[in-house]
Amino acid sequence: MSEQNTMARRGISKLMLVTGSLLWVVAIASLVAVSQNSSSQETTEESANGAPVNGTALAPIKPGEQQSSVKISFPAKTLPDFELQECMGDSLGLKDLKGKRWVASFVFTRCTSTCPMITKAVMDLHNDKRVAENAADVTFVSFTVDPKYDDVDVLKTYSEIWSPDRDRWKFLTGSQQHIYELIVKGFGLYVKENLGDTRRPGFEVAHSNRVVLVNEDGIPVGTFLGTREEDMVKLRRILTGRDEFPQPAPTSGLSFSTSDGNPLQIQFEVQPANAEESEQKDEAPSNDEPDGGSISPSVDETNTDGDSTPPTSVSAAAHNAKIDQRLPSWAKRLPPVNASLNTLSAILLICGLIAIRNRKEQVHRNFMVSAFLTSAVFLACYLTYHYALGKYTGEHGKRFPGQGIVGVVYQLILWPHIVLAACVPVLAIRVFQHAFADRRTAHRKLAKITFPIWMFVSVTGVIIYGMLYHWPMAAAPAVNR
Secondary structure: OHHHHHHHHHHHHHHHHHHHHHHHHHHHHHHHHHHHHHHHHHHHHOOOOOOOEOOEOOOOOOOOOOOOOOEEEOOOOOOOOOEEEEOOOOEEEHHHHOOOOEEEEEEOOOOOOOHHHHHHHHHHHHHOHHHHHHOOOOEEEEEEOOOOOOOHHHHHHHHHOOOOOOOOEEEEEOOHHHHHHHHHHHOOOOEEEOOHHHOOOOOOEEEEOEEEEEOOOOOEEEEEEOOOHHHHHHHHHHHOOOOOOOOOOOOOOOEEEOOOOOEOOOOOOOOEOOHHHHHHHOOOOOOOOOOOEOOOOOOOOEOHHHOOOOOOOOOHHHHHHHHHHHOOHHHHOHHHHHHHHHHHHHHHHHHHHHHHHOOOHHHHHHHHHHHHHHHHHHHHHHHHHHHHHHHHOOOOOOEOOOOOHHHHHHHHHHHHHHHHHHHHHHHHHHHHHHHHOOOHHHHHHHHHHHHHHHHHHHHHHHHHHHHHHHOOOOOOOOOEO
């Protein structure tokens, strides 16, 4: 009978060894994936010609892999003069920007749809070392399209999320009429305050998602979808000097081209807008055409904030930026605190293991009790953080922005972590009960099961934090945590 029990114990030990090994393989694979993906992340920024980034050349995109978009260029026209309030208290106008190249974007702080994506895309340009080196005089200007709410103080708080260089990135507000006239008549873009049934929290304004490149003379020379990675890569290449800086369109007539710059022959007819219908719906702004016609913005150019129904899915970048915008500063400090507590718990567990192997039972007990208390504090902080998420943002957690195999690896770590984390308190308490009741045999048996699970949860907690909060932002939806 004793021999059978011994064989059974050996079988359980081997099973736990195999299970623990598999869990650790997943954890180590994730660390390797993080290090490799972080070093190669910038390679996705290149365009179709396969130009090298950091010494790595990309294969060119084959014809037919990506659909070209049609761009309509209206006659070159200098922006109308303007002077608006900057969030830091100064004013900024067209006269201050003359002689400089600048990039204009249009967002508002309450937006829960595309604005965080657009501002994140601008931040990436702003922080790009190559842009700073090759286009040091380029200024980034973000106009609020919700100036009734976005006063100087609100805009300043919002701008702090993106850690801007105040000399290179300006956030402007002012009167709604002045800003709307500048956007519609100057930039030729769409903007409209939502009223009635179309107005809901986070969808107060409908506007274009275009980012506009303006030359030294105050003339818009190119527009790029802030929500489309390919467009922002094209803008980055222009700012870094890899592509030629666009020239103003002809002084008369309209020109059409594909996104790669090739001319496109199109026959079209501009019909006058129905005055009564335009007054009721106000669906599209005037582009100052001589005949009074109008062109409606395309689906990809118009912010879905203006749709009657909010989008069913929001990108990970927009989702996470919304959380960063709304979450109080004290709650933002909790994730790194939780990661530190997980790290401390893992260290204490290892120290406890070393102590018991050296037959130092009192030291072992102190380390294990400390690890248990540390895990308890972690649980309290974790629950507090998620309470704050629900209260201030209405969300359950951030989304992992990684894509492809890295996203799969993240989920392979996340779900075992969640399941096993729920088991740790029950197992640990039972282990302590056996220890304090001096049931040594039962204590050792359960401890051999509990220890690898507890270690796995602590270590993967740190890995998940690193992947979730320090992974390069992307636009793919992913798993909440």
